[in-house]
Amino acid sequence: MRKLNSTDKDFFEKLNLLTAFEAAQDVTLDQRVADIVEQVKKQGDKALVAYTKQFDRRDIQYVNELSVSLDDCKKAFDALPKVQKEALTTASSRIQSFHERQKAEGWTYTEMDGTVLGQKITPLDRVGIYVPGGKAAYPSSVLMNAIPAKVAGVEQIIMVVPTPDDVKNPLVLAAAFVAGVDQVFTVGGAQAVAALAYGTATIPAVDKIVGPGNAYVAAAKRRVFGVVGIDMVAGPSEILVIADGTTDPKWVAMDLFSQAEHDEIAQAILLCPNADYLQQVEVAIHQLLETMPRRDVISASLASRGAMILVGSLDEACDISNHIAPEHLELSVARPEDLLNKIKHAGAIFMGKFSSESLGDYCAGPNHVLPTGRTARFASPLGVYDFQKRSSIIQVSQQGAQHLGAVASELARGEGLVAHACSAEFRLE
Known part of the structure; x- marks a missing residue:
């Protein structure tokens, strides 16, 4: 990991270069995605079959081979070991409990002359949730995307998930059953986004598409925005840790790994006013890296976009964090409540040394679909409010x-x- 010092004259220049990332801006990629979207729009199911054969290496002939029945999802859940069933249901319960508190209700007020003004809250009719597949399987993404939609009252939830080489992950299917997904299709990439946006004979068009994906998915979501709503254009995963030196260095090192293992272009940054502690974390990184199954991905991520930053104080660390506006922010300090009011921009804030980012990813309750690429300056985590819309009442x-x-x-x-x-x-x- 590169080492930066906030006292360097060119510090912010280096920091901006380190954190700069715009999803799906490659011209060649955008043109390829435009072609895929157009073909799905014109040819529907025929294009879905062709692209699935090409990109996911699946020997299929008919579009119905892309459909997974709800009965198969239930069978996947029933076949899970007891401990995995309990993990899914516990996480589901906690996510639902948190999101129930976000549900908004309509309101009105009456003026002196009898005029009534107000707001009517209604759920979306149908949404599509994109669940990544390929490098890893993400049952947690199923829960985090589908449960808020269910709480909001969405009538129909359509799930798409790529299954390269026709390998279906039972945990993902089981999560669809637990979360109450209505239809599941094993198709991914830009073609899945296009199908959800425009509809085909088999996949119904939706009102909004949510969920993270790769650069092709991000570019496709950007392209179809306006035809449908989208949650955000997600970039690589990010974690920023502000530490005061009171947390075990190995804990912090592993927290940095937790996001770096997602992708070679994921970002992990550590801010600390204690130079000796930064060195201890560096030692821990070298000790723990060889124990990681995804050490090559972690190593590439830390080398390309990671950093250890020596700051003058925790207050300065908060200022730098606000500039970065990270997806995940850990306040790994003795008194995190002293720093909370200084934080303005972050997708999710993890308070204290026991609040590892991974708990937020899976089961704490708040949503793990978070703004990336500095968009936390103006964007929020996915929530029930993303599946509700507001109509003004004027009488x-x-x-x-x-x-x-x-x-x-x-x-x-x-x-x-x-x-x-x-x-x-x-x-x-």
């Missing part, structure tokens, strides 16, 4: 129409929109 009384009509008329004529003005004026007494 103007006869008395209210007199006052509001005069105001609207004046403003409309000022804009040169006479029909607008007349529409209001016709109701004046």
Whole structure:
């Protein structure tokens, strides 16, 4: 891992280069994705079969081979060892409990003249959840995407997941059963996103697509946005740890690994005002790395986008963290509550040395679909609110129409929109 010092004159220049990443901006990739989306839009199921054979190396002839029955999902759950069943159901229960608290209700208020104003909250009709597959299987992503939609009241949840070489992960199918997914299709990549956006004879079109994926998925989500809603364009995983030297260095090293093992371009950064402690963590990294099955991925990630940063104080660490706006932020300090109010931008904040990021990924309860690439400056974790929409309620009384009509008329004529003005004026007494 590279070493930076906040006192260096070019510190922020180096930091910005380190953290810079824009998902799905490659021109060649974008054009390839555009072609895939267009072919699925035109040819539907035929294109899905062709792309699945090409990209996932599956010997299929008909689109119904991409469908997984809900009965098969239940069988996958029933066949799991007891400990895995309990892990899935415990995580599901905790995720649901947290997200129940996010559910918004409509409201109205009545003005003195009898005019009623308010907001109506309604769930989306149908959503698509994209679950990554390939380098790893992510049953946790099924739970984190589907459960908030269920809590919101979404009528139908369509899940797509790639299964390269026709290898179906039983935990992913079991998670679909636990989370209450309505339909499952084993298709992935840009072609799956296009199918969800435009619909085919087999896969129904949805209103919104959520869930992370690779660069092709990110580019496809960006391309179909507007035809459907999307949650975000996700980039590589990120973790930033602010440490004061009171946490076991091995714990911090493993926390950095927990995100670095996702991808060679994932990012892991450690901020600390104690140079000796940074060295201890570095020693721990070297000791633990050889024990990791995905050590090559971790090593590449730490070398390309990781950093250990010596800062002047914990307050300065918070300022730097706000500049980075990380996906996951660990406050691995003795008194994390002292720093919380200083943090403005982070997808999820883990308080204290026992709050490892991995608990948030799986079972703490809050959502693990989080803003990346500095988008935590303006974006939020996936939640129930992503599956609800708001409609304004305007019921103007006869008395209210007199006052509001005069105001609207004046403003409309000022804009040169006479029909607008007349529409209001016709109701004046």
